[in-house]
Amino acid sequence: MSVPLKYGGKVKFKIGIVLVAATLSALATGWGSAAAQPASADHSADHTVAASDVNALACVGPGSPDGGAAACFDPHGEHLINCDLAADGHHPVAHYYRSTSPNTRRTISDSPTAGNCVDHNLADIPESGWIDVQSCNYEGDTALSCSGYVRVSANG
Numbered sequence: 432m433s434v435p436l437k438y439g440g441k442v443k444f445k446i447g448i449v450l451v452a453a454t455l456s457a458l459a460t461g462w463g464s465a466a467a468q469p470a471s472a473d474h475s476a477d478h479t480v481a482a483s484d485v486n487a488l489a490c491v492g493p494g495s496p497d498g499g500a501a502a503c504f505d506p507h508g509e510h511l512i513n514c515d516l517a518a519d520g521h522h523p524v525a526h527y528y529r530s531t532s533p534n535t536r537r538t539i540s541d542s543p544t545a546g547n548c549v550d551h552n553l554a555d556i557p558e559s560g561w562i563d564v565q566s567c568n569y570e571g572d573t574a575l576s577c578s579g580y581v582r583v584s585a586n587g
Contacts, residue, residue: 490503490504490505490506490510490512491503491504491581491583492504492511492512492525492564492566492581492583493564493565493566493578493579493580493581494516494566494578495523495566495567495568495575495576495577495578496576496577496578497517497519497568497575497576498516498517499515499516499517499519499521499523499568499575499576500513500514500515500516500517500521500522500523500524500525500566500567500568500569500576501514501516501523501566502514502523502525502527502539502564502565502566503548504562504564504583505587506583506584506585506586506587507587508552509552509553509554509555509556509585510550510551510552510553511525511527511539511550511551511553511562511564512548512549512550512551513525513539513541513543513548513549513551513566514543514547514548514549515542515543515544515545515546515547515548516545516546517545517568518545518546519545519568520570521568521569521570521575522540522542522543522568522569523542523543523566523567523568523569524538524539524540524566524567524568524569524574525538525539525564525565525566525567526538526564526565526567526580527539527562527563527564527565528562528563528580529553529556529560529561529562529563530556530557530559530560530561530562530585531555531556531557531560539551540569556585557585558585558586558587559585559586560584560585560586561582561583561584561585562582562583562585563580563581563582563583564580564581564583565577565578565579565580565581566578
């Protein structure tokens with residue numbers, strides 16, 4: 432499995448050919464109140480990919496301090512990738528705010544298996560927009576390790 436490179440508190444990934452194909456197909460086919468909400472009722476644009484395939488497109492985001500989870504945002508198509516990086520029995524959760532609804536915390540809590548990521552198409556974030564994203568490693572409903580929020584520009 433490729434290891435994400437850390438840059439100033441951010442994790443920089445490169446997404447592989449498998450994700451490129453998934454991203455292109457997702458483009459043909461997405462993320463109220465301050466309470467956490469599911470990513471989307473329509474998960475048709477979500478794709479599971481191996482973390483080892485994180486090699487061709489650049490995306491940036493935080494990793495949990497314990498190294499078990501990472502969230503990575505690719506502004507080309509507005510994709511947020513939620514990754515489980517460790518076979519520790521825990522699962523990754525990404526919390527984020529987006530410029531189009533800055534007071535609404537949203538949550539992606541799907542549970543890819545260890546060494547895998549799920550690609551979520553956030554869609555409709557303007558080029559001048561951004562997301563503030565946090566990555567956490569959870570045991571059930573309990574956060575074990577969470578990064579701080581990192582702002583990533585949608586202007587790719």
